[in-house]
Amino acid sequence: MMWDRETWSSTFSSLIMMVCFSSCQRLIPEVLYYVARRFKRLINYFYQTMEIRFHEYPDGVSFIRNNAYADIEAYLGSKCRAQASLLKAELLNTTRSIVYTVDAGERIGDSLNGVKVRWESLTVAPQAKSQYAPPVNRFYSITFPVKHKNFVTDHYLKHVVEEGKAIRSKNRQRRLYSNIPSKNWWNYTSNLWSHVVFDHPATFETVAIDPKTKEEIMAELVRFTGGKDYYAKTGKAWKRGYLLYGPPGTGKSSLIAAIANFMGYDVYDIELTAVNDNTELRALLSNISSKSVVVIEDIDCSLNLTGQRSKKAKKDEDEDDDSESDEDTTVKAGEDKKSKVTLSGLLNFIDGLWSSTGGERIIIFTTNHKDKLDPALIRRGRMDRHIELSYCKFEAFKILTKNYLDIDSHDLFGRIGQLLEEVNMTPADVVEHLMPKSPAGDAQTSLESLIQALEIAKEAQKKKEEKKQGTKAAIPEQKKQLKKRSPTSKRTNL
Numbered sequence: 001m002m003w004d005r006e007t008w009s010s011t012f013s014s015l016i017m018m019v020c021f022s023s024c025q026r027l028i029p030e031v032l033y034y035v036a037r038r039f040k041r042l043i044n045y046f047y048q049t050m051e052i053r054f055h056e057y058p059d060g061v062s063f064i065r066n067n068a069y070a071d072i073e074a075y076l077g078s079k080c081r082a083q084a085s086l087l088k089a090e091l092l093n094t095t096r097s098i099v100y101t102v103d104a105g106e107r108i109g110d111s112l113n114g115v116k117v118r119w120e121s122l123t124v125a126p127q128a129k130s131q132y133a134p135p136v137n138r139f140y141s142i143t144f145p146v147k148h149k150n151f152v153t154d155h156y157l158k159h160v161v162e163e164g165k166a167i168r169s170k171n172r173q174r175r176l177y178s179n180i181p182s183k184n185w186w187n188y189t190s191n192l193w194s195h196v197v198f199d200h201p202a203t204f205e206t207v208a209i210d211p212k213t214k215e216e217i218m219a220e221l222v223r224f225t226g227g228k229d230y231y232a233k234t235g236k237a238w239k240r241g242y243l244l245y246g247p248p249g250t251g252k253s254s255l256i257a258a259i260a261n262f263m264g265y266d267v268y269d270i271e272l273t274a275v276n277d278n279t280e281l282r283a284l285l286s287n288i289s290s291k292s293v294v295v296i297e298d299i300d301c302s303l304n305l306t307g308q309r310s311k312k313a314k315k316d317e318d319e320d321d322d323s324e325s326d327e328d329t330t331v332k333a334g335e336d337k338k339s340k341v342t343l344s345g346l347l348n349f350i351d352g353l354w355s356s357t358g359g360e361r362i363i364i365f366t367t368n369h370k371d372k373l374d375p376a377l378i379r380r381g382r383m384d385r386h387i388e389l390s391y392c393k394f395e396a397f398k399i400l401t402k403n404y405l406d407i408d409s410h411d412l413f414g415r416i417g418q419l420l421e422e423v424n425m426t427p428a429d430v431v432e433h434l435m436p437k438s439p440a441g442d443a444q445t446s447l448e449s450l451i452q453a454l455e456i457a458k459e460a461q462k463k464k465e466e467k468k469q470g471t472k473a474a475i476p477e478q479k480k481q482l483k484k485r486s487p488t489s490k491r492t493n494l
């Protein structure tokens with residue numbers, strides 16, 4: 001039980017009175033009274049408390065929820081299990097874990113840097129009875145010694161809100177957003193995205209990529225998420241750009257899901273071919289929440305942002321040296337029936353608009369053909385890191401066997417390692433063989449099936465190379481024949 005100012009004062013005063021009136025009548029009552037008052041002041045100094053309330057619906061007449069209330073709820077939820085006698089429990093779909101919150105009337109003690117506070121969950125009747133007002137208004141009340149007022153308001157509450165936010169974002173059911181074709185929009189501010197629950201199982205443990213690259217990406221992401229002050233100081237948009245490139249089935253989409261899961265972010269998958277022009281693109285990008293991964297898959301196919309732009313730019317430069325700036329020479333969608341979105345439009349939004357809206361965002365482009373992309377799109381600073389996802393090598397294979405067969409080693413690993421050095425097989429194809437074909441399928445059968453497939457692929461690769469060599473050998477022979485005939489043709493020309 002916490003002894004507050006009132007309890008101390010009244011107890012002491014009663015004691016003094018008893019002493020005064022019963023056993024010590026000969027002592028001067030004024031002196032005792034004076035001592036009592038002094039003591040009361042001392043007690044007040046140490047025990048005078050202050051209260052701050054955080055209402056769930058601050059105005060009490062509408063459903064506009066107080067974010068601080070939600071953050072405190074999450075924070076106390078993480079503290080309450082040991083202390084509260086009545087808890088509310090909820091099963092989360094995303095993490096499949098049970099989350100606890102403090103029920104009304106419960107008290108929780110907490111401390112930071114030695115300063116003790118007391119939280120209480122309470123309810124009050126709503127100010128107005130209306131169908132648009134909440135039926136009951138809940139609030140959290142924090143009580144603390146008044147001498148720690150500055151510490152609590154400046155540091156402790158900030159700590160509570162930040163921790164609560166982090167817990168909420170971890171527990172939150174995340175979403176996968178897709179842009180709605182603009183012909184179905186009501187206006188440019190709402191209903192631009194449709195969403196489903198994002199429940200992709202990929203994680204950094206399950207994605208088979210070079211372990212060193214994986215470690216580096218994870219370290220970068222951790223640095224990025226804690227870099228708010230750095231980005232604010234340098235005036236850069238709080239964003240990180242990745243370009244994932246490699247053949248189909250090498251894990252680009254899986255890596256995006258792993259990044260989103262690692263960060264606890266929502267995913268916005270932009271289908272650029274459904275965006276008509278830069279105005280629509282601006283509307284879409286302005287309606288992306290903070291803490292999100294924005295994905296543009298197969299950027300080389302989505303838009304005419306790539307090789308054709310360079311060609312057009314070059315052609316324009318040749319025809320008219322000072323005709324247009326680099327950015328304006330993008331291919332306009334009029335020429336490309338797919339969309340009027342331009343490269344400059346896309347880049348402006350990524351670099352400019354987001355810097356002004358704050359919030360952490362990761363943008364990821366994927367392509368099967370990196371060489372086809374315009375350098376302006378993928379230059380460093382815009383795309384911070386280029387990650388190649390390639391054919392399955394032995395290190396990646398071991399991650400796949402751990403995930404799919406739950407084994408770290410096997411007699412057949414040696415042969416498979418050798419074949420993977422000689423043959424190009426994507427992780428997606430390897431996975432096909434690792435998945436058991438029947439309920440009784442074992443590791444041996446899966447690995448043998450993989451070896452068989454690798455040997456067939458090796459044979460096919462060999463034949464292809466031989467054919468290529470044959471064609472190469474035939475070309476010089478053809479050239480020789482042509483040279484023999486050339487003097488005649490020269491004469492004819494003359």
Ligand SMILES: Nc1ncnc2c1ncn2[C@@H]1O[C@H](COP(=O)(O)OP(=O)(O)OP(=O)(O)O)[C@@H](O)[C@H]1O
Nearest residue numbers: 206207208247248249250251252253254427428431
């Ligand atoms: N590196 C990998 N690690 C783990 N699984 C992988 C990897 N690459 C592919 N797979 C498996 O293959 C399937 C297809 O992979 P994914 O969709 O990530 O490839 P992608 O590179 O995005 O292909 P595309 O270029 O066709 O979009 C995944 O569902 C996963 O099971």
Ligand SMILES: [Mg+2]
Nearest residue numbers: 252253254297
């Ligand atoms: Mg993909």
